[in-house]
Amino acid sequence: MDLVLQLLFTGIGIGAVYALVALGFVLIFRATNVVNFAQGEFSMVAAYLMVVCVELGLPYWLSFVIALAGMALLGVIFNLGVYYPLRHRTYLPVIIATIGASILLSNSVLAIYGPQPQVLQGWFETPGIQLGPVYLDSQYLLIIGVTILLVLFNFWFFEKTLLGKKLQATSQDKEMASLLGISVSTMIMITFIYSAVLGGLAGILVAPVLFVSIQMGSTIALKAFAATIIGGFGDVAGAIVGGLALGVIETFGAAYISVPYKDGFAFLVLIAFLVFRPQGIFGERVAEKA
Amino acid sequence: MKLTRREFSAGLAAGLAAPALMRSAWAQGATIKIGMCVPVTGPAAEQGLWAQNGAKLALAAVNKAGGVLGKQVELVIEDDQTTNPGIVLAFSKLAAQSDIVAFLGSIRSTQVQAMAPDVIKVGKPVMIGGTNPDLTHSGNPWLFRFRPNDNYSGRVIADFGVNTLGKKKWAIVHSTDAFGTAGGKALTEALTKLGAPPVLDQGYANQSQDFTPVVLAVKQSGADVLGTYFTFENDLGIFARQLRQLGVNIPWVGSPSVVAVSSTKLAGPALFGTYGVADFAEDSSDTAKAFGKAYRDAYKTAPDNQSAWPYDAITILSAAINKAGSTDPTKIREAILATQKFAGAEGEYNFDKNGDGLHGYNVVKNDKGKIVYDKHIDFND
Structure with missing residues (x-):
């Protein structure tokens, strides 16, 4: 039983990381109908920004604010440089452009910072607490807490605020939205900014656990992408549930069946969903967009 | 004599090309060339730089002591891009230069494996740092290892x-x-x-x-x-x-x-x-300590195995060519294999018939x- 609890905690912790990145995928997909393959690199860039600020001797909270502001700026640049020029084309050139941007981002960081992984201290002085037989890593506790808060915030933002409703309207039907006087390009700009900040937040939160490296973004993004499909592409709740489920499944699969095939379990679940329920857990709501 | 336009251009071309041709002919005889495949770009670019540092340090010492066969030794560097196709390309570029007498390969076993078939074709000695035991145990006579195998x-x-x-x-x-x-x-x-x-x-x-x-x-x-x-x-x-x-x-x-x-x-x-x-520990021997000091003096940072093995490789290769008294590949090979009780930065080299120089590790x-x-x-x- 102790073993199960310990595995459950780490499973949920790592699942929450996937969920955060998956959320960024979903938001951009809803707004633009393309998958942003540079979403993982957003996490990586934010983590490096954080490392740079902390190394400059800035306080942790200020570094955090600067890193997220930097991500907002990156969201603007990304929108103007990658999405906007291709917005009237089909989805394919846009997707390829995001892949290109992802290669550019990771190699730029490699050129500036070198290949050695970096260390980022966690938010808390204490590494964790022993609760009976289970060890709770403080950074994972923080990640889980932030994920819960973000779920609540997203619900409030998209369902209760005018801006959120405008964003939803844009994602459902751009022509109709612009007829109603909503500036579509502004809404898409806001979506990119929000996604970049979300991706950055995930990167900064996970950096103390997984270290800061060039590959950190792509490894998480791959799982987050799977989580998005499992949850139902285009669904916010689906991304969260998909991410958490994936984290728990791969942790238990590794512990009770096979460690080397840990990643395999995640992708087996993905394949099962693609075959038997391609619309994902919360799939129905995607249909209403059509 | 009337010069046609064609004759004039031919003369001009020859005139322009002559100094370059002469220079290359002169260079061929003036130095002994060693080729080095090393990551200049890609994820291991930083380690590649350390490897070049180690090799250049040894090269300076060899040249200061009079060089090899009475000539100065020159290092020709080619980027292996930290990839397998990259090192195959880099090696073929170096191998095309017939005046290169021997090569330094990679510290990565997978890259050495990728270039190994070409090494047999070229038939010249290649010093390596990859530690997969198979590399020197699959009948390739031209690979010489400067780190202990796994x-x-x-x-x-x-x-x-x-x-x-x-x-x-x-x-x-x-x-x-x-x-x-x-x-x-x-x-x-x-x-x-x-x-x-x-x-x-x-x-x-x-x-x-x-x-x-x-x-x-x-x-x-x-x-x-x-x-x-x-x-x-x-x-x-x-x-x-x-x-x-x-x-x-x-x-x-x-x-x-x-x-x-x-x-x-x-x-x-x-x-x-x-x-x-x-495989490299600075306090393990006097030679390692001396290498550590020289490296720190030259580059202001601590050395590690990435720079230690190319250092040993250049030192031992130069000594072997001197001992062989010629740049004939077979003679160089025999001289390397005959190297025994040679104190290097990585440890004491006692080459065996497979081309493995080291047979132990530091803890x-x-x-x-x-x-x-x-x-x-x-x-x-």
């Missing part, structure tokens, strides 16, 4: 844990790539020979974000010592932290990554007190974040 790391880890630490209940954790699988197998074999077969043999896939299942398996196995082969330092760092968090504090003897500078930095206190095998310890030399274990077979 058979020895497994034997040294087992020997140190069983005979020095007195531990017999082993848990082995290794990556499931070529390096980790071969290392885990070598360690299991060595332990079985010493009468202490491992109680747990646990593989993991590279770039795992979480090691909780692995740590719990180690904990449940009841092992009293841990042996590891980790490929990537970030995996090692995550594992080390989770190991300590979940209360596993048994002695730990690992492959070189445990004591690598970057792991020490990433994992911090989680790696304090661990042992690792290292070093992480003493509160500082890597200190513990002992050297060598084998005669």
Whole structure:
């Protein structure tokens, strides 16, 4: 039983990381109908920004604010440089452009910072607490807490605020939205900014656990992408549930069946969903967009 | 005489080309050239720079002492892009220059494997740092290794844990790539020979974000010592932290990554007190100390195995060409194989018939974040 609890905690912790990145995928997909393959690199860039600020001797909270502001700026640049020029084309050139941007981002960081992984201290002085037989890593506790808060915030933002409703309207039907006087390009700009900040937040939160490296973004993004499909592409709740489920499944699969095939379990679940329920857990709501 | 336009252009071309041709003909005779395939770009670009530093340091010493066969030695560097196709391309570019007498290959086994067929075709000596035992054991007469191969790391880890630490209940954790699988197998074999077969043999896939299942398996196995082969330092760092968090504090003897500078930095206190095998340890011999001092003076940073093996390779290769008295590949090969009891930065070189120069490892310890030399274990077979 102790073993199960310990595995459950780490499973949920790592699942929450996937969920955060998956959320960024979903938001951009809803707004633009393309998958942003540079979403993982957003996490990586934010983590490096954080490392740079902390190394400059800035306080942790200020570094955090600067890193997220930097991500907002990156969201603007990304929108103007990658999405906007291709917005009237089909989805394919846009997707390829995001892949290109992802290669550019990771190699730029490699050129500036070198290949050695970096260390980022966690938010808390204490590494964790022993609760009976289970060890709770403080950074994972923080990640889980932030994920819960973000779920609540997203619900409030998209369902209760005018801006959120405008964003939803844009994602459902751009022509109709612009007829109603909503500036579509502004809404898409806001979506990119929000996604970049979300991706950055995930990167900064996970950096103390997984270290800061060039590959950190792509490894998480791959799982987050799977989580998005499992949850139902285009669904916010689906991304969260998909991410958490994936984290728990791969942790238990590794512990009770096979460690080397840990990643395999995640992708087996993905394949099962693609075959038997391609619309994902919360799939129905995607249909209403059509 | 009337000069036609065609004659004039031909003359002009010849006039322009002559100095260049003459220069190349002159250069051919003036220096001895050694080719070096090294990452200038790609993920290992930084390590590639250290390798060049080591080679250049040795080159300066050789040239200061009069060079080779009375000529100065010149290094021709080609970028291997840290990839397998990259090194094949780099090697073919170098091999096309017929005046290059020998080459330095890669520290990565997979790259050496990729270039090996071309090495046989070219038929000139290539110094390597890759540690996969097969490289020098599959009938390629032109590969010479300047680091101990992985058979020895497994034997040294087992020997140190069983005979020095007195531990017999082993848990082995290794990556499931070529390096980790071969290392885990070598360690299991060595332990079985010493009468202490491992109680747990646990593989993991590279770039795992979480090691909780692995740590719990180690904990449940009841092992009293841990042996590891980790490929990537970030995996090692995550594992080390989770190991300590979940209360596993048994002695730990690992492959070189445990004591690598970057792991020490990433994992911090989680790696304090661990042992690792290292082919280069600055305090292991006078030659290593002298190399360390020269390297620090020249580059203002600490050396490691990335720069130590090219240093030894250039030193021994130059000595061998001098001894051979010619740049004939077969004669150079014989002279390298005849090199015995040669004190290098990595250890004492005693080349065997396969082209392996070193037959043991240093054991070093992480003493509160500082890597200190513990002992050297060598084998005669």
